[in-house]
Amino acid sequence: MDNLKEALKRKGINPSYQRMKIFEYLQGNKSHPTVDMIYKDLSSEIPTLSKTTIYNTLKLFAEKGMINCLLIEGNELRFDPNTSPHGHFFCVKCGAIYDVQLDEDCIEKIKKASSNEGHRVSELQITFRGICKNCLEKLH
C-alpha cells in the first residue's frame, strides 16, 4: 500500500484511501475496465464509494498522464493504465478488449502522415474490431 501512496505522491496527487484503491485496482486489472466495473468490484470493499468519486479520480489520473481514456464501444469510457503506445482489439462478440503490440516504425510512419498535412499530433488511438481468439475457438 505504501508504494501506491508514493506513486501517487510522485505524480502530485494527494493519496486518499479511495484514490489508492482505484489506482491499485487499475494496476491489477488490465481489462480496460469501465466506471461501472470499477464501482461494482470496489464497492464491496468500500461500501460508501460513489461513482462520482470514481469519475473524479479517473479524470485526475488522466490529467496527470497516469492512465488513458479510451472510447472504444458504445457510450462507455474505458480506462487503460498502460500509457505506452499500443493498439486495442475489441471483440464484437464477447466485448473483451485486448492490447495489441504495434510496430514502432509503423506508428511513427502513420503519425507522420498526419503531421505532413500540417497538424500537430499529440495522441494516436488505433482500434481493431472483430472476433477474438477465444470466440473463434468456441465456434467449432
Next chain:
Amino acid sequence: MDNLKEALKRKGINPSYQRMKIFEYLQGNKSHPTVDMIYKDLSSEIPTLSKTTIYNTLKLFAEKGMINCLLIEGNELRFDPNTSPHGHFFCVKCGAIYDVQLDEDCIEKIKKASSNEGHRVSELQITFRGICKNCLEKLH
C-alpha cells in the same frame, strides 16, 4: 435526385424521401456530421423530420456498408460516407475532423499485428488527436 434513388435501390434500400435527403446530405458533407448536425441542417428543408428517422436511416446505411460510424470524441456518433480505409485527425481546439490518407502497407502491417495474436480483424479505426493546421496558424 434520380441518381440518389438509384444508388439506394442498388444497395437494396427503399428510397424514401427522407432517406434520399439524408444520403444526399452525407454525400455533399465530408465533415463527419453528428446526428444533431444532420437534423439541424435538414429540418429547414424537411420540417417534420425527426431524429428517430435519422438514427434509423444511418443505422440502415451502416448495415448496408454505405457509411461508417465513428466514435471519435465525447459521446457523439459521427458518420462517414467515405468507407475506404483512412484515418481521422480530431482537433482538440476547434473540434474539426480531417481525413488522413494512410500508407496501405502500413495498414496491412498493423492489421497483421492483431491477426497474428489469433483474432479475426474486420475493422480498423485510426484516430489522431492534436491541434489542426488552421488552429496552429491562428496562434501566431
Next chain:
DNA sequence: ATCATTGCAAACACTTTGCATACGC
C-alpha cells in the same frame, strides 16, 4: 388492405454538476 416508414414521447444509459457532509493536516 397491407406493409414499411415516419416521428413523437418516454425510457435508457452514461456522465457531469451542485452542494452539503466528512476528512486530514
Next chain:
DNA sequence: GCGTATGCAAAGTGTTTGCAATGAT
C-alpha cells in the same frame, strides 16, 4: 479551523424503444 475530497441527488446529453399515425403500392 480550513481547504480538500467525498458522495448523494438532480440535471444533462446522446441514443434507443414503444407505438400510433402516415404513406406507398
